[in-house]
Amino acid sequence: MSLRHQSVDAWPTRDRILYEASRLIAARGFHGATTRDIAEGVGIRQPSVFNHFASKQDILAELMVFDLTVPAERAEQLSFETVSPASRLYRYAAWDLRWYQEMPFDLRGMQEDLVNMPGMEEFQQALERWTKAIGRILDQGLAAGEFRADAAPFVPAILDTLSWEFVRSSHHHADDATRLNTDDGAAFVLRGLLVNPDDLEAVIGEVAQTGGRPGGGGTS
Amino acid sequence: MSLRHQSVDAWPTRDRILYEASRLIAARGFHGATTRDIAEGVGIRQPSVFNHFASKQDILAELMVFDLTVPAERAEQLSFETVSPASRLYRYAAWDLRWYQEMPFDLRGMQEDLVNMPGMEEFQQALERWTKAIGRILDQGLAAGEFRADAAPFVPAILDTLSWEFVRSSHHHADDATRLNTDDGAAFVLRGLLVNPDDLEAVIGEVAQTGGRPGGGGTS
DNA sequence: CCTACCGATCGGTAGG
DNA sequence: CCTACCGATCGGTAGG
Numbered sequence: 527m528s529l530r531h532q533s534v535d536a537w538p539t540r541d542r543i544l545y546e547a548s549r550l551i552a553a554r555g556f557h558g559a560t561t562r563d564i565a566e567g568v569g570i571r572q573p574s575v576f577n578h579f580a581s582k583q584d585i586l587a588e589l590m591v592f593d594l595t596v597p598a599e600r601a602e603q604l605s606f607e608t609v610s611p612a613s614r615l616y617r618y619a620a621w622d623l624r625w626y627q628e629m630p631f632d633l634r635g636m637q638e639d640l641v642n643m644p645g646m647e648e649f650q651q652a653l654e655r656w657t658k659a660i661g662r663i664l665d666q667g668l669a670a671g672e673f674r675a676d677a678a679p680f681v682p683a684i685l686d687t688l689s690w691e692f693v694r695s696s697h698h699h700a701d702d703a704t705r706l707n708t709d710d711g712a713a714f715v716l717r718g719l720l721v722n723p724d725d726l727e728a729v730i731g732e733v734a735q736t737g738g739r740p741g742g743g744g745t746s
Numbered sequence: 747m748s749l750r751h752q753s754v755d756a757w758p759t760r761d762r763i764l765y766e767a768s769r770l771i772a773a774r775g776f777h778g779a780t781t782r783d784i785a786e787g788v789g790i791r792q793p794s795v796f797n798h799f800a801s802k803q804d805i806l807a808e809l810m811v812f813d814l815t816v817p818a819e820r821a822e823q824l825s826f827e828t829v830s831p832a833s834r835l836y837r838y839a840a841w842d843l844r845w846y847q848e849m850p851f852d853l854r855g856m857q858e859d860l861v862n863m864p865g866m867e868e869f870q871q872a873l874e875r876w877t878k879a880i881g882r883i884l885d886q887g888l889a890a891g892e893f894r895a896d897a898a899p900f901v902p903a904i905l906d907t908l909s910w911e912f913v914r915s916s917h918h919h920a921d922d923a924t925r926l927n928t929d930d931g932a933a934f935v936l937r938g939l940l941v942n943p944d945d946l947e948a949v950i951g952e953v954a955q956t957g958g959r960p961g962g963g964g965t966s
Numbered sequence: 967c968c969t970a971c972c973g974a975t976c977g978g979t980a981g982g
Numbered sequence: 983c984c985t986a987c988c989g990a991t992c993g994g995t996a997g998g
Contacts, residue, residue, distance in 0.1 A: 571984060574983050576979085676934075710897070976989105977989100
């Protein structure tokens with residue numbers, strides 16, 4: 527079912543365009559990734575790309591759904607739940623890192639500034655919603671005395687980077703043995719953030735009790 | 747003396763080109779930042795840019811010295827010193843974050859992939875030297891039992907991000923009051939990495955004893 | 967530091 | 983999904 531479980535060559539052309547575009551945008555940036563390069567990677571001629579997407583920007587927009595819209599939705603869900611802030615942040619981080627690890631596309635080129643392009647307002651708002659949702663969880667944790675005030679400002683940027691790191695690792699080591707562990711990544715963030723790092727075990731336990739599953743739909 | 751202490755308008759044209767280029771590359775990527783935009787920001791005509799730099803890529807190269815060559819040198823220095831690995835990593839992190847905070851240019855557009863462009867081999871090597879030097883300190887800390895094996899793999903990427911975060915904060919809040927604290931950033935990394943986070947105070951103390959100054963030359 | 971200009975390459979269209 | 987093609991824009995040069 528999932529694209530991840532098939533060889534890229536077996537994907538529909540439309541998905542292969544998304545895949546090649548994501549790799550090239552990650553490698554050279556949006557403006558450096560040309561429609562000719564994308565087409566060449568897919569094995570078609572450049573104008574044929576426009577039979578699947580109305581514009582180059584539409585390819586970007588579809589990739590941004592995976593990078594911004596879906597994570598924003600998940601962060602908002604968790605920001606309104608009732609378990610402890612620490613537990614919710616851990617759950618979000620673990621979900622986020624898994625999301626990027628299992629992502630078939632290479633989203634490292636989806637830089638923040640791209641949402642400022644005309645026509646990308648939808649994703650500008652998704653980014654804002656994500657930032658606010660994470661900010662809510664952080665504020666709740668600060669108010670509850672769970673989080674360190676001198677560490678909280680770094681958390682959004684660190685979640686971002688760890689996401690990229692898991693994309694990178696999933697594209698470089700295909701075998702499960704050398705893969706980075708998503709729970710270790712989430713634990714790293716929490717250890718730096720918690721006033722009492724020794725509470726981490728309990729926080730993780732709380733997650734298991736409320737039955738949080740990494741869940742979320744397919745990728746295509 | 748330092749560019750940071752003068753208004754941008756008072757800088758020599760060459761430095762203003764570097765400044766505008768750094769901002770545009772951060773905002774749109776190297777290929778999205780055109781020489782016409784750079785010139786417009788400086789207040790000169792597009793061909794005049796080439797009176798100061800032989801090519802657009804030469805502008806990039808000069809910015810990369812600040813982003814890669816200088817930090818690589820500092821990391822290598824520290825990787826061969828004799829104080830504890832934890833203390834050296836803390837010192838590197840604190841130096842690195844200060845370096846980016848005081849940097850007059852916006853280096854957030856200096857993505858890793860740019861070093862793969864033809865002619866940028868020098869910076870590909872600088873990046874490699876940086877990675878190896880940080881890796882050496884991490885390996886020494888793991889061997890000494892100071893660092894957690896499940897946290898060490900995340901450290902290089904997190905140093906990277908925190909650097910960008912300090913660039914961003916220094917470009918957004920000019921006043922010292924709301925500025926992010928570089929020591930807090932370094933402490934965040936160490937708390938996530940140390941087997942015994944309570945040792946952090948001692949690690950910071952060790953730094954003071956060996957008399958490590960943030961030091962390093964000017965910026966221009 | 968300017969005006970004038972050029973070859974190459976870009977995203978996208980026409981028409982099958 | 984292709985060939986043929988186009989207007990716009992790119993980095994860079996000539997010559998003052």
